[in-house]
Amino acid sequence: MAHKPFKAVIPAAGLGTRFLPATKAMPKEMLPVVDKPAIQYVVEEAVSAGIEDVLIIIGRNKNNIANHFDSMPELEVKLREKGDLDRLAKVEHSTDLADIHMVRQGEPKGLGHAVLRARSHVGDHPFAVLLGDDLIDERDPLLTTMLGEYDRHGASVVALMEVDPDQVHLYGVAAVEATDTDGVVKITGLVEKPKKEDAPSNYAVIGRYVLGPEIFDVLEHTEPGKGGEIQLTDALQEQAADPDAGVYGVVFGGRRYDTGDKLDYIKAIVQLASDREDLGAELRPWLKDFAAGL
Numbered sequence: 002m003a004h005k006p007f008k009a010v011i012p013a014a015g016l017g018t019r020f021l022p023a024t025k026a027m028p029k030e031m032l033p034v035v036d037k038p039a040i041q042y043v044v045e046e047a048v049s050a051g052i053e054d055v056l057i058i059i060g061r062n063k064n065n066i067a068n069h070f071d072s073m074p075e076l077e078v079k080l081r082e083k084g085d086l087d088r089l090a091k092v093e094h095s096t097d098l099a100d101i102h103m104v105r106q107g108e109p110k111g112l113g114h115a116v117l118r119a120r121s122h123v124g125d126h127p128f129a130v131l132l133g134d135d136l137i138d139e140r141d142p143l144l145t146t147m148l149g150e151y152d153r154h155g156a157s158v159v160a161l162m163e164v165d166p167d168q169v170h171l172y173g174v175a176a177v178e179a180t181d182t183d184g185v186v187k188i189t190g191l192v193e194k195p196k197k198e199d200a201p202s203n204y205a206v207i208g209r210y211v212l213g214p215e216i217f218d219v220l221e222h223t224e225p226g227k228g229g230e231i232q233l234t235d236a237l238q239e240q241a242a243d244p245d246a247g248v249y250g251v252v253f254g255g256r257r258y259d260t261g262d263k264l265d266y267i268k269a270i271v272q273l274a275s276d277r278e279d280l281g282a283e284l285r286p287w288l289k290d291f292a293a294g295l
């Protein structure tokens with residue numbers, strides 16, 4: 002690795018309007034998925050890939066996120082007095098996870114704009130961007146594979162998944178070419194949220210990116226695109242079209258849980274809970290009975 006260590010950037014400044022009223026006074030990243038806030042899964046994913054420095058781009062109602070990754074002395078003392086060491090470990094775990102930093106986005110002007118807000122903290126390190134709406138199962142080390150591909154190509158890497166053509170309008174979509182590595186493609190073009198008939202393929206960008214610091218210069222001059230927002234997809238399209246830059250895709254076939262809307266969020270909780278040792282054994286037969294009665 003001939004570069005500085007990877008950092009992680011987690012944009013968490015969205016308004017979360019799809020989850021109102023739950024997100025009236027709380028960021029959607031703090032919604033629990035079983036018993037952990039969604040954003041903790043994402044920080045844990047970065048840490049398991051070996052990243053220690055995590056920058057969270059926050060919006061309004063930031064205090065909940067900051068408090069979650071901070072120590073909570075009153076609660077810790079109470080749990081220690083009660084001898085409840087299991088829960089104490091859970092409370093302390095999120096504090097000790099990583100070196101967490103925060104920066105405010107101010108006006109939300111799109112994902113590209115959020116990433117640009119990371120510039121002064123990230124400096125000349127390469128970095129991973131992890132979007133909290135996509136949770137990747139901890140048994141499927143997607144990010145580790147992507148960091149490896151960044152090292153191999155020295156170019157931006159995005160995670161791709163094949164989706165139903167009726168879903169392409171929800172994603173950045175890539176035109177791809179095979180490489181000599183199975184599961185890794187070269188991206189020849191990218192379009193943000195195309196109509197089904199305009200999509201170059203059904204390879205959708207899911208919320209994981211590994212980028213070099215050069216992306217900041219591109220984002221500085223990226224004009225507002227789809228929805229009037231500065232799109233990370235458009236900056237990556239510029240790199241894909243530049244023979245000196247290039248963008249690669251890691252095609253993910255593992256377990257991904259979308260928590261971006263209500264129905265998917267409920268499905269994610271059910272899937273993750275049925276896999277858990279402490280809940281699955283009771284939940285699975287109950288689910289079967291429940292479904293049989295519908």
Ligand code: G1P
Pocket residue numbers: 112132134135171172173174193194205206207208232233234261
């Ligand atoms: C963002 C990106 C999009 C990407 C998606 C992945 O869209 O703009 O290119 O495919 O995340 O989840 P959003 O879902 O924030 O609208």
